[in-house]
Amino acid sequence: MMTLLRNTSLPFVAAILLSSCASYNLQKADQAYDLMQYPRAERFYGKVLRHHEMRPARLRLADACRRHSDLVSAEKHYALADAAHHITGDTALNYGEVLMGNGKPEVAAELFLRVLHETPENGRALDLYASTQSYGSFFADSGRFIVNRLNIPGISTAFSAVPYRKGLLIAGEKKVASLTANPWNGMSFLDLYYSEKKTVVTWTEAQPLSGLVNGAFHEGPAVLSPDGRHLYFTRSNYVKRKLRKDEGNTSHLMLFRATQDSTGRWTDLRAFAYNSEYWSTGHAALSLDGKMLYFASDRPGGLGGTDIWRCRDNGTGWSEPENLGSTVNTAGNELFPMINGSSLYFSSTAHENMGGLDIFETHEQEGRWSDPMNMNAPINTPHDDFSMVLDSTTEGGYLSSNRDSLDQVYVFWANKPIFYVEVRCSMIPACSFRTCR
Structure with missing residues (x-):
């Protein structure tokens, strides 16, 4: 019986230790984020999320990556949070901007429309949505x-x-x-x-x-x-x-x-x-x-x-x-x-x-x-x-x-344009050179 009690207590002790470790890492992550130490915050939020899915931590990790210009990682974490429950408001606009930065205007447009459905007069959302609709025009003269x-x-x-x-x-x-x-x-x-x-x-x-x-x-x-x-x-x-x-x-x-x-x-x-x-x-x-x-x-x-x-x-x-x-x-x-x-x-x-x-x-x-x-x-x-x-x-x-x-x-x-001119040449038998007309 004592052996059985010892064995059943092991998962319980492990859970306590895991919870304590997660709490410590979350505290460190939040402190780093508040101090704008974004690489450090990313490390600690990552440790927390390996064992516990916490929406606030996931969103803060996404934002830390965004502020640190790691847009690929930011997109990944925003997507995970959005899949669990739709992101709204300024957070959705930030997610959309990350998608724009990763060259995905069509997906970003859906997020901007989501915000405009909630707040039709949102100036930032209006500008961002308009950007997705004219995205192709930005590349119209890319050789200039x-x-x-x-x-x-x-x-x-x-x-x-x-x-x-x-x-x-x-x-x-x-x-x-x-x-x-x-x-x-x-x-x-x-x-x-x-x-x-x-x-x-x-x-x-x-x-x-x-x-x-x-x-x-x-x-x-x-x-x-x-x-x-x-x-x-x-x-x-x-x-x-x-x-x-x-x-x-x-x-x-x-x-x-x-x-x-x-x-x-x-x-x-x-x-x-x-x-x-x-x-x-x-x-x-x-x-x-x-x-x-x-x-x-x-x-x-x-x-x-x-x-x-x-x-x-x-x-x-x-x-x-x-x-x-x-x-x-x-x-x-x-x-x-x-x-x-x-x-x-x-x-x-x-x-x-x-x-x-x-x-x-x-x-x-x-x-x-x-x-x-x-x-x-x-x-x-x-x-x-x-x-x-x-x-x-x-x-x-x-x-x-x-x-x-x-x-x-x-x-x-x-980039100055190169003009191609069609040139026609005739051979003049009496001379050793070509003349063009």
């Missing part, structure tokens, strides 16, 4: 540009390139030891680098920008003033190597300006007047005369996630931020503005979109913005495409994209 990835040694990721000296100023990350890594993705924190051109796609090893710009946390992207004396750059909110956070434990981004001294070092850091510890401000762009500053922010008064704003130089500083309005901004996210004359290039998760962030162009005339035009393939892809800057010396420029997994800088130029 040639796009090639730049090979920039010394950094693992690179984005937001701007012409600087004889090369490019870029934001980038390196592979580092785990103790100093950014918990978001396991890489270093962003720094600003400089690289010079060797060939069209091959560049010198990236070197950190000299001076006081690079610090303990994120620095980048950046833009130069027209005279090259000032650098406006995005930076984490930190003081003396310590992040500053709001009541929700979120550290927001801020804009800073640096000035180049006589030795070429960037010093004299000054904070933008409209930074806040309660919302993010970054992704600066300047008009050609330097009198207008554009930026992205999720500050109050916007139309959705992050919007494009601008300030005017009034002689004593920057004017109050002005939202560019509903023609440009949406219920989604608008980011990475770039100004070229009267044209504004920016990226958005909304409007009519191929998936992820797409690059759009709009023009200002008499204070009004034209309807944003999708730049289409091959500038845009179903992945994140952003930070387009034109090169005044070529019929092209640079853009950033994670189309090949990690964020990288790409060069593009116009």
Whole structure:
């Protein structure tokens, strides 16, 4: 009898241990997710779900994968959750965006229609559904540009390139030891680098920008003033190597300006007047005369996630931020503005979109913005495409994209058409050459 009791108690003890282990892993997963440590959260949610199917954990795992740009895994986990019970609301829109990013607009359309059935006036769902219906048109003229990835040694990721000296100023990350890594993705924190051109796609090893710009946390992207004396750059909110956070434990981004001294070092850091510890401000762009500053922010008064704003130089500083309005901004996210004359290039998760962030162009005339035009393939892809800057010396420029997994800088130029001319030749007996007519 004692042996029987011992044997029957084994499954019971195992169940207790398994439950305790699952509870521990779930706690660790939730902590990592709340701290935006998405790779770590993925590992712990995976451990939980090997033994217990928990819908909240499954959805959080899907979202962690989405935020970490692992769209294949995100689709898998969203699909498992949706099969058990239909996903609705913003979660369904996120799932649909993942499907768009994986090149499945027809399946994504079903999710967007599901949301529109519940909330017919949902602006984000309307834009996303419209994108699925015009998906083929994004590829109609995909041969008009040639796009090639730049090979920039010394950094693992690179984005937001701007012409600087004889090369490019870029934001980038390196592979580092785990103790100093950014918990978001396991890489270093962003720094600003400089690289010079060797060939069209091959560049010198990236070197950190000299001076006081690079610090303990994120620095980048950046833009130069027209005279090259000032650098406006995005930076984490930190003081003396310590992040500053709001009541929700979120550290927001801020804009800073640096000035180049006589030795070429960037010093004299000054904070933008409209930074806040309660919302993010970054992704600066300047008009050609330097009198207008554009930026992205999720500050109050916007139309959705992050919007494009601008300030005017009034002689004593920057004017109050002005939202560019509903023609440009949406219920989604608008980011990475770039100004070229009267044209504004920016990226958005909304409007009519191929998936992820797409690059759009709009023009200002008499204070009004034209309807944003999708730049289409091959500038845009179903992945994140952003930070387009034109090169005044070529019929092209640079853009950033994670189309090949990690964020990288790409060069593009116009693909000039080749004209084929029918040529007829006749032999002239008295001569040793051919003449064409």
